Amino acid sequence: MVPAFFNIFGVVFVPLSWMMPPRSPSAPEPQIVAFMQSHNLLIACAILTLFFGFAAVGNAVYLMQIKRMSVSPVFRYALMVGSITGAIVGMLFPMFCFGLGAFRPGYRPSILVMLYDFGYLAYIGSLGCFCIMWMSFALAIILDQNNVLPKWLGYYTIWQYVTELMAAPVWIARSGPFAWNGLMTFWFAMVLYVPWQIIVYVCIYRSIKNQPEDELENAWLHQLPSASDVRPKATA
Template identity: 75%
Template sequence: MNERVEVADNPAAGTSPSWRRHPKLDQWIAFWIVPGFFTLFGIVFVPLSFMMPPRSPGSSTPEIVGFMQSHNLLIACAILTLSFGLAPITNACYVMQVKRMSVSPVFRYTIIVGATTGAIVGMLFPMFCFGLGAFRTGYDPPILAMLFDFGYLAYIGSLGCFCIMWMAFGLAILLDRNNILPKWLGYYTVWQYLTELMAAPVWIATSGPFAWDGLMTFWFAMALYVPWQIIVYLCIYRAIKNQPVHELENAQFVVASSLPATRPTAHA
């Protein structure tokens, strides 16, 4: 015996505001969360906690203790705890466009795993190191110095995670035959992630251009990364705007008007 359920259309479904019926509404909500997250991220790391630009690896013990025991540092870590969960939304916006490309799924899986690993090492670890140092007064200076080193080495020295992630992103753009994103962005992305390899010497150099606050390791990398991130964001905006509605993977919304409208019919 087979059973079939018929669902009646709901006339009230078309009375919702037009903006709620926009087929890309959910994607645009995710997209506009991105600048809000990066703005909050910048406020936490720069004017609130002064974690960035990075302090010198050669800072004196009193300087390290004063920084690590700052109340602003503790507040910054608390805000970061509440907001770093927005980071996956940023990467999801990129992955959705990579999914439209004529490339293997391995590229988007690499982006997802690389972003997850990078967020843990490059954001979660520093947050706990700096927050732990500011949580309780009375820690011995050597312990604070160790947390200081751990926090900055995790933040600056973990760029290898992002190298693999952005390598997959750049190659996906270059190999894509659907032209979802411009080819020049793929070349720019490859060049940008290659500069992040310069983070490796921070584990060796404590001064000079390859220290974690050095000219090459930090400032040159930031000079390329920040414009690149803005450009990627604008290109993703155009990709979402130009995406045909028939390519959307939104689930179809079906509502029954009332219980009596659902009538099982039996077939022998």
């Protein structure tokens, strides 16, 4: 389910709506209006409405693996709050901005430009919301003594979330490497993020497969005798 969500998420944002790769913040007004009035944006929003709840399943996978680690529950709660904040700002806000622009024809160009800016600034500029989430995940892996996940994944995660700090200049730069479609702000982060996202779920999948049954919260159910094992006592 988790890989399926990210595949759907990618299809919606890239070939369906062409919201990504991000369009230029200095695009001329006619191009912005044409993009914001595209019917594909409405289809993309409808699909996201049906499937963005799957993100909660993915976050739960992270939380359950951190729960197995020999670290404070603070790491688990920080990841949970960070993921909630990031999903609201980085997914719901852009969906409503782009969808609202396409929902009703006849909006003034100035309103569509504002929604365009709001949508992209929320999507790209919200990467910092995930820093606490990934920092908690990385430190939990590194400090864990149970070796639930490999240590190198923790260090890789640190590098991944450091690149997300580069999203801050998108509120200042309208062109160049630090604009929301710039080389440093977007493309450099994607070079690290895309392979990291694949690797982290492979590692978590292996961790789940290797998890001992006695660590499961419902392990006691497997220890109960089955009906065939229960024999009535012989009567005299």
